[in-house]
Amino acid sequence: MTDPLIWLRGEKAGIGPLRADLVEEYWRWEQTIPTIVGYNRRTPQPIETTRMILVEGYDRASDREIRFTVYDLTGETPTPVGIAQVITDQPRGNGEYIVALGEARGKGVGTETTRLVLDYAFHVANLACVYLSVIEPNETAIRAYERAGFKKQGIRRNSNMWLGQRVNEVLMDALPEEFEGPSRVKEMFQ
Numbered sequence: 001m002t003d004p005l006i007w008l009r010g011e012k013a014g015i016g017p018l019r020a021d022l023v024e025e026y027w028r029w030e031q032t033i034p035t036i037v038g039y040n041r042r043t044p045q046p047i048e049t050t051r052m053i054l055v056e057g058y059d060r061a062s063d064r065e066i067r068f069t070v071y072d073l074t075g076e077t078p079t080p081v082g083i084a085q086v087i088t089d090q091p092r093g094n095g096e097y098i099v100a101l102g103e104a105r106g107k108g109v110g111t112e113t114t115r116l117v118l119d120y121a122f123h124v125a126n127l128a129c130v131y132l133s134v135i136e137p138n139e140t141a142i143r144a145y146e147r148a149g150f151k152k153q154g155i156r157r158n159s160n161m162w163l164g165q166r167v168n169e170v171l172m173d174a175l176p177e178e179f180e181g182p183s184r185v186k187e188m189f190q
Contacts, residue, residue, distance in 0.1 A: 004078055006071055008120060008184040013112040014078060015068040015120070022069060023051050026083050029102040037163065038138060064088050066125055070101060070113045081109060084117050086130060094129040095121060110141075114148035116184065122176035123185035131173040137162045142170055150174045 006014035018026075027050040029035065036044065070082035082101035089095065097117060101110050121127045132150065134141050146152075150172040159169045 004069070004071060004080070006078060007068075008116045009073065010112040010116055010184070012072070012074050012107065013109045013116060014071040014073050015084065015113060015116045016071065018067050018069055018083070019080075022080055023047070025080060025102070026050055029082050029100050032102070035100050038135065038141070064090070066095070066120070068113075068117060068120075070099070070109070072107070072109050074107060074109070082113070084113055086117060086121050086125070086127070088125065088127065093127055094131065095125070095127050097121075097130050097132045111144045111147045114145060114150075118149055118174050118179060119181070119183050119185050122179055123183055127176075129173055129175055131171070133169040133171050135160050135162050136168040136170050142172075145172055148174075149179055151178070 004016055004019070006016040008015050024047065027045070027047045030050065031044050036042075065085055065087050067083065067085040069080050070084050071078040072081045081103060082099065084097070084099040086095040086097055097114070099110065099113065099117075101113075118130055121130050130150075131153070132145065133156065134145065136142075136155070142152075151174070153171040153173050156169040156171060158166045160167055
């Protein structure tokens with residue numbers, strides 16, 4: 001593999017464009033039990049669906065779906081470890097954040113990835129708000145999102161399932177005026 005194209009780099013994580021050669025990896029990251037449970041899917045997704053959605057369908061959706069390959073930068077070479085995306089609502093100027101990481105959990109890669117995606121969303125895509133929902137028992141994810149700059153908006157009660165139990169969803173958002181940076185995008189223009 002040649003050096004990957006990484007648009008934005010932090011200390012632990014980087015984000016770059018999707019890559020056709022990683023379709024099987026993208027699919028594998030989304031098929032882990034924690035990801036399936038976190039997305040509240042009941043069945044695994046066929047690899048053909050991943051290929052169609054992420055690579056073949058990207059041309060049609062690229063103005064609505066900003067997608068990134070996530071890289072772990074803590075080793076000797078950048079290692080692809082996940083996928084992040086913002087599904088935009090252009091007329092309203094906002095977007096929903098979604099992330100799936102493979103083996104990089106617990107290393108701070110997710111928090112830094114989220115900061116980098118927010119930087120891109122606010123300073124390249126010019127979004128006015130990025131939001132997400134997370135299952136309330138997923139306290140690790142909630143803490144990571146808060147460290148990255150998201151704030152709790154409220155609770156959607158009994159709106160999801162977690163390990164066979166009805167649970168609340170925590171609604172969170174981030175705004176450009178509250179982005180604490182540093183902005184890797186702005187650094188490119190200084």
